[in-house]
Amino acid sequence: MRPAQHQAGRRTRWAAGLVLVGTMLLAGCGSYPGVTEQSRNAHDLYNLMFVIATVIFVLVEGLIVWAVLRYRRRDDALPPQFHGNNLLEVGWTLGPLLIVGVLFWFSWQAQHRVEAETPNPDVTVNVTGFQWQWSFTFQGEKVRVEENKPPQDLTLKGTIARPPQIYLPVGRSIHFNLQSRDVIHSFYIAQFLFKRDAIPGQTNHFEVTIEKPGTYAGQCAEFCGLAHNGMHFTIKAVQEAEYRRWLEDRKRAAASGCPDDPTPGQIAAKQVAFDKDCLATQAGKPFNLKFDNEDAQPHNVAVYTTEAATDALFQGETFTGPRTVTYNLKPMPKGSYFFRCDVHPSAMTGKLVVR
Amino acid sequence: MAITEARPSAAASGSHQLRPGRHPIMEWLTTTDHKKIGIMYLVNSYFWFLVAGLLAMFMRTELAEPGVQYFADERFNELFTMHGTTMIFLFIIPMLAGFGNYIVPLQIGALDMAFPRVNALSFWMLPLAGIVLFSGYLTGGAACAGWTEYPTVSLQACGGSTIATDLWIAALLLVGTSSILGGVNFITTIFNMRAPGMSMFRMPLFTWTMLVTSLLVLLATPVFTSALVLLLIDRNLGGSFFDPAEGGITVMWQNIFWFYSHPAVYVMVLPAMGIISDVLPVFSRKPLFGYKAFVFATAGIGALGFSVWAHHMFATGAVLLPFFSAMTFLIAVPTGVKFFNWIATMWRGKVQFTAAMLFAVGFLTMFLVGGIDGMFLASPVVDFGLTDTYWVVSHIHYVLFGGSVFGVYAGMYYWFPKFTGKRLNEGLGKVHFWLQMIGFNLTFFPMHVLGLLGMPRRIADYIPYDNWTGLNQVETIGSLLIAVSTAPFLANVWLTLRRKDRDPENPWDANSLEWYTTSPPPAHNFDSLPEIRSERPLFDAKHANDLAVHADATTTTETGAR
Numbered sequence: 001m002r003p004a005q006h007q008a009g010r011r012t013r014w015a016a017g018l019v020l021v022g023t024m025l026l027a028g029c030g031s032y033p034g035v036t037e038q039s040r041n042a043h044d045l046y047n048l049m050f051v052i053a054t055v056i057f058v059l060v061e062g063l064i065v066w067a068v069l070r071y072r073r074r075d076d077a078l079p080p081q082f083h084g085n086n087l088l089e090v091g092w093t094l095g096p097l098l099i100v101g102v103l104f105w106f107s108w109q110a111q112h113r114v115e116a117e118t119p120n121p122d123v124t125v126n127v128t129g130f131q132w133q134w135s136f137t138f139q140g141e142k143v144r145v146e147e148n149k150p151p152q153d154l155t156l157k158g159t160i161a162r163p164p165q166i167y168l169p170v171g172r173s174i175h176f177n178l179q180s181r182d183v184i185h186s187f188y189i190a191q192f193l194f195k196r197d198a199i200p201g202q203t204n205h206f207e208v209t210i211e212k213p214g215t216y217a218g219q220c221a222e223f224c225g226l227a228h229n230g231m232h233f234t235i236k237a238v239q240e241a242e243y244r245r246w247l248e249d250r251k252r253a254a255a256s257g258c259p260d261d262p263t264p265g266q267i268a269a270k271q272v273a274f275d276k277d278c279l280a281t282q283a284g285k286p287f288n289l290k291f292d293n294e295d296a297q298p299h300n301v302a303v304y305t306t307e308a309a310t311d312a313l314f315q316g317e318t319f320t321g322p323r324t325v326t327y328n329l330k331p332m333p334k335g336s337y338f339f340r341c342d343v344h345p346s347a348m349t350g351k352l353v354v355r
Numbered sequence: 356m357a358i359t360e361a362r363p364s365a366a367a368s369g370s371h372q373l374r375p376g377r378h379p380i381m382e383w384l385t386t387t388d389h390k391k392i393g394i395m396y397l398v399n400s401y402f403w404f405l406v407a408g409l410l411a412m413f414m415r416t417e418l419a420e421p422g423v424q425y426f427a428d429e430r431f432n433e434l435f436t437m438h439g440t441t442m443i444f445l446f447i448i449p450m451l452a453g454f455g456n457y458i459v460p461l462q463i464g465a466l467d468m469a470f471p472r473v474n475a476l477s478f479w480m481l482p483l484a485g486i487v488l489f490s491g492y493l494t495g496g497a498a499c500a501g502w503t504e505y506p507t508v509s510l511q512a513c514g515g516s517t518i519a520t521d522l523w524i525a526a527l528l529l530v531g532t533s534s535i536l537g538g539v540n541f542i543t544t545i546f547n548m549r550a551p552g553m554s555m556f557r558m559p560l561f562t563w564t565m566l567v568t569s570l571l572v573l574l575a576t577p578v579f580t581s582a583l584v585l586l587l588i589d590r591n592l593g594g595s596f597f598d599p600a601e602g603g604i605t606v607m608w609q610n611i612f613w614f615y616s617h618p619a620v621y622v623m624v625l626p627a628m629g630i631i632s633d634v635l636p637v638f639s640r641k642p643l644f645g646y647k648a649f650v651f652a653t654a655g656i657g658a659l660g661f662s663v664w665a666h667h668m669f670a671t672g673a674v675l676l677p678f679f680s681a682m683t684f685l686i687a688v689p690t691g692v693k694f695f696n697w698i699a700t701m702w703r704g705k706v707q708f709t710a711a712m713l714f715a716v717g718f719l720t721m722f723l724v725g726g727i728d729g730m731f732l733a734s735p736v737v738d739f740g741l742t743d744t745y746w747v748v749s750h751i752h753y754v755l756f757g758g759s760v761f762g763v764y765a766g767m768y769y770w771f772p773k774f775t776g777k778r779l780n781e782g783l784g785k786v787h788f789w790l791q792m793i794g795f796n797l798t799f800f801p802m803h804v805l806g807l808l809g810m811p812r813r814i815a816d817y818i819p820y821d822n823w824t825g826l827n828q829v830e831t832i833g834s835l836l837i838a839v840s841t842a843p844f845l846a847n848v849w850l851t852l853r854r855k856d857r858d859p860e861n862p863w864d865a866n867s868l869e870w871y872t873t874s875p876p877p878a879h880n881f882d883s884l885p886e887i888r889s890e891r892p893l894f895d896a897k898h899a900n901d902l903a904v905h906a907d908a909t910t911t912t913e914t915g916a917r
Contacts, residue, residue: 027588034740042736049737053727063698064516064719073638073705080703084645088699089692100684107684107734108677114736115675177659183508184605186743190809194742197671200507201599201607204672218819221743221811222670223501225508226428229814334558 018247034193035216035237037209041110048106052099114194115259117207121175122135123168123192124152129178129185129198129220132273132349133158136166143251145336154251160230160273167236169243170210178204182346189235210237227272227347267319268292269299269341269348277350278341287329293321299341301327303352307338309345318343387471388878389456391847394774396453397651397767399482399693400446405841406489409439409593410434412838415798419831421819429514430860431815432499437488439502441816443623445485447759451479451626452537454563454766457774459541461869462559464887466880469543473536480533488526491519501813503616506597506608508588509916524587531580534622538572541565550868550889558845559867559890560643563650564629566655571618571705574661582608593662606673613664621660624722625653627762628693631715632767635697637865638712639704645696652689652696659686669735670742683733690726694719709863710784710893714765717792721757725750728803746806752799764791764844767862771848776857776874783847792838801826866891 006192022150033043071079124139135157142151158164168174178187180198188195190212220231264280265288272295281287293299300318304309316327332354341348383391414434417426426434456474460467468474491497496515500508504523513519544565545558558566566816568744586608588594595601597608636643643649662682697719728750732738741747764787772778810823817823861870872881873894885892 042740045734046731046737046740047732049731053730056728057723060694060723061700061720062815064701064716067698067701067704068706068708068716071701071704071706073640073707075705075706079640079705081642082644082703083642084443084648085699089648089696090647092695093688094694096688097685101688102734103730104677104681104684105735107680107736109735110736111675111680114739131363181776184505184671188743188809190740195670195739195743199671199673201603201605202507202673206672217809219809219811223432223505223508223813225500225511226432226514228432229428229811229816232818 033222035210035212035214036194037211038114038207039191039193041113042112045106045110046193046345049103052103056099115206116174117205118173121207122172122176124175125166125168126177126179127187127198128181129187129224129231130181131225132160132166132220132230133347134185134187134220134231134233136233138247141247143254145254154247154254156250157277158233159275159277160227160271161268161275163234163306165234165236167238167243167246168210169240170237171310172215172240173207173209176205177206178206183224184222185220185231186226187218188221189216189218191216197222199348211241213237220349230271230273264353265289267301268294270294272297272344272347274341274348274350278353278355279350280355281329281332283334283354284331286331289316289327289329290324291316291327292324293319295321297321298343299348300343301339302342303329303337303339305337307349309340313337315342368850372846379438380877385475387467387475389460389468389471389474390774390876390880391458392474393453393455395478396456396481399440399478399485400450400453403441403445403485404450407438407446408838408841410438410441412834414438415831417815417836418817418827419703420822420828421817423816428813428815428847429496429499430811432501433491433497433513433515435813436498436504437502438524440487440488440498440527442755443619444469444527446522447623447755447763448530448534449481450763451568451759454533454561454630454770455537455541455568455626458770458869459562459565460544460548461547461872461876461880462562462867462869463548464508464881464884465544465548468540469548470540474540477533477536477540484526484529484533487522487529490518491522494518494522503609503612504586506589506603506605506611507530509586511599514660521587521590524583528580528583531576531583534572534576535580538569542573545569550884550887552892553868554648557887557890557892559629560632560646560653560840561626561629564625564632564653568625569742571657571660575615575618575622578611579619582611582615582811584755585611594608594668606636606671608669609668609671610664610674613667614661617664617667618657618660620754621656622633623759624762626651626658627718627759627766630762630766631697631718633748633865633867635714636710637769637863638707638709638715639701640707640864641700641704642891642894643696644699644702645692648692649696652692656686656687657676659689666733666738667742669738670773675735680733680735687726687730687733692725694723709768709778710781711765711768711786711863713785713788714768717788718758718765721753721761721792721795724800725753725757728753739820741806743811745802745810745812748812749799749802749806752795752802755757756795756799764788767844770869771851772858772862773869773874773876775852776860777851777854778858778862779847779851783843783850784843785844787840789846790836790843794833794836794838798830798837799833801829830916856866861893866894868892 004253004308015240034040082346124138126137128135133154137153137155139153141154143154144151156164156166178196178198180200182277186195187198192208196206198204216235216237218230218233218235243265267279268275289301298318298320300316303313305313313332317325319325334354337352337354339352340348386392413426417424417431456736494512496519498519499513500520543564562822585594585596589596589598595603597605599605602684632643634651659682663679663686665676665679666683668674732741732750766783768779805826808823809905810817860874871885885896888895
């Protein structure tokens with residue numbers, strides 16, 4: 001090999017090496033890896049696409065900049081007037097076709113793995129989105145909330161002021177069923193590299209196995225009205241034993257009226273949400289309920305026998321805040337009742353326990 | 356007939372009025388001249404561009420810091436709804452239609468559009484639509500469910516107003532009707548009113564893209580306007596098309612909406628591609644490379660555009676068909692062909708850096724990013740993570756701002772001397788370009804990273820510990836730069852209009868038919884027409900005796916029906 005050729009060859013190899021190293025580096029700082037088994041597929045596919053995208057980007061932008069600078073006008077002579085080249089054009093039709101064909105194939109294979117579901121998942125969580133929070137029901141985790149009724153599945157419901165935090169076990173298959181009570185929401189956990197819509201009139205489902213313990217923030221990703229950005233939640237991925245302890249803890253709390261609340265006779269409204277979804281009082285005694293409306297919007301508290309809200313036991317005065325009013329409720333018999341704000345019947349609801 | 360032959364000057368052809376002696380205001384209000392209507396389209400659309408840009412500035416101001424400072428949820432939701440709606444329906448689509456109105460009849464040697472009165476009607480619906488849309492603010496608050504207006508959120512009342520969404524529907528029905536009428540008009544004009552010799556494969560690419568765009572509009576827009584009526588019925592007359600509580604299907608809206616709105620993306624981009632395809636050859640002093648491939652790629656994008664709509668809906672879990680993923684990947688191919696052809700057009704040319712050319716090259720460099728980051732969303736697996744995050748906001752802006760808006764400005768600088776007889780100032784044009792280029796990338800590139808970090812779109816507030824603050828601040832500064840960049844442009848237009856002296860009739864040495872007549876053209880457009888033997892009739896006339904050039908052209912050309 002003659003020296004000139006040799007040098008050219010070395011330069012090409014150098015350039016190729018640089019491009020390769022550069023793209024690997026770029027791929028490394030691409031999407032951060034997900035924490036579920038399923039998200040590894042998305043992450044790998046993203047990185048493959050990122051490398052291809054970087055090569056295309058550098059090549060095409062390079063050609064544009066080269067063409068513009070190399071062929072800038074220096075004189076007024078007419079350049080060669082060529083109109084096309086069939087071979088080249090076929091080439092740059094087939095090249096991209098091949099690239100997208102390969103990408104589609106990998107994407108299709110990954111989709112099978114991401115969509116796969118086991119017949120008997122270890123944990124099933126039924127998630128309901130509503131304006132503007134989430135409720136999580138742990139299927140099969142029975143708890144007797146009221147004395148005279150059959151046990152129900154453990155349900156945790158968040159408020160904007162107190163977003164829910166749920167625990168899930170690592171290394172177990174977790175099946176989510178998604179529903180919505182009003183408008184379309186989207187159940188999105190950034191570190192799962194995944195989201196799926198919760199749509200009224202349709203149940204969506206997906207399955208994940210969390211591999212890495214940690215605390216993962218979730219948020220509604222589909223615009224769902226006024227307080228869309230208040231629909232936060234947190235998933236804490238822990239070992240099986242800790243998850244079981246947490247479940248038992250929640251069940252005990254659910255069975256005992258209003259858990260963890262030193263002032264179950266007070267409630268506040270802020271940003272079209274109650275600060276709590278549980279109130280408690282004693283049976284056979286008058287109940288003085290202190291209601292602090294911090295919103296410049298009308299709210300009230302009304303108590304009904306059931307969630308259907310057909311028989312009202314008490315309907316508090318509706319007023320615009322900021323103002324605090326004490327409602328005087330008549331004595332009630334033992335039981336569990338339903339309360340809500342009559343102005344925002346789907347967003348502001350909760351349970352009144354009389355013991 | 357040679358190009359050097361003396362042509363009547365603008366002054367000699369009178370005041371361009373069909374009926375001289377009428378008051379200028381009455382003339383503009385009642386005109387059916389496609390050039391005047393085109394100008395009104397452009398001015399009206401640019402006005403709404405500034406309005407929608409202002410709304411975007413409000414959003415960026417709010418997002419500069421976590422917490423709610425200036426616009427609480429209720430107002431913020433109106434801002435992004437009105438920004439998107441206004442930019443898409445009152446700016447980009449009518450702006451490009453405005454260029455089409457002025458330029459298409461001139462490019463094919465016609466004396467007006469086929470239906471001049473219908474043309475006036477389609478224009479006058481647009482300012483009306485804008486007024487109807489923004490009148491929501493007078494009822495207590497504007498529409499607030501996003502420009503996509505997904506039910507069932509769009510069936511609910513907005514915070515401040517119960518009828519804002521109905522006004523939104525009414526405004527879009529007007530825009531839709533205007534588009535459909537315009538589409539019919541363009542198709543009829545292009546099919547029936549071409550000058551002798553102007554065969555289909557001799558039409559400039561801008562006219563071709565307007566033809567394909569009009570076919571898309573004709574096929575897709577009626578579907579959308581029907582959906583709007585269904586939504587109106589659901590909201591006001593107790594219909595139950597989209598409300599599952601009444602037995603309706605919520606996702607149905609998304610299918611119909613995107614069946615229109617995905618082709619609409621091409622309605623917003625194809626004419627900009629057409630502008631670029633006219634500008635690049637002129638300032639490279641070469642013919643367009645692969646003219647026919649361009650036409651077929653444009654038609655291919657139009658056809659494929661109808662089979663990819665569900666990629667907007669992968670997260671709904673209702674349409675996880677590999678079909679839509681495959682089609683979405685496939686649509687990258689004709690776009691890729693165009694890119695290589697554009698580059699080959701500049702290859703071995705004589706590239707001249709006018710402001711129009713800078714914006715055209717800006718289109719190439721920026722639209723490429725929008726094409727590449729869109730490819731990620733074609734894969735459902737990757738899309739699950741990225742959809743409805745700022746990645747998508749970035750993608751749409753690289754396509755519609757990096758693509759369409761850069762194309763619109765390329766067209767403005769390129770055709771301004773055609774509209775007025777005077778070139779815009781090149782120095783101010785370059786300041787405009789660089790400010791906008793830097794501002795645009797500062798605003799929209801970091802959004803990719805925010806999307807990967809998981810920031811959802813359409814939120815007024817974010818939590819400080821998410822570490823999104825720094826990037827949001829960079830974006831806010833960038834958006835300020837974009838706003839500032841319009842100042843040199845507006846000053847440029849103002850100063851140029853006030854300037855007394857005129858530029859040559861064909862200042863760019865361009866070769867398509869619109870440059871054969873005077874600048875601005877007389878009311879009847881052409882006093883005479885040259886012989887049309889290729890897509891560059893003026894070039895042929897100039898080099899009629901230049902055998903070398905001609906031999907080169909005829910041996911390699913594929914253009915021109917024989």
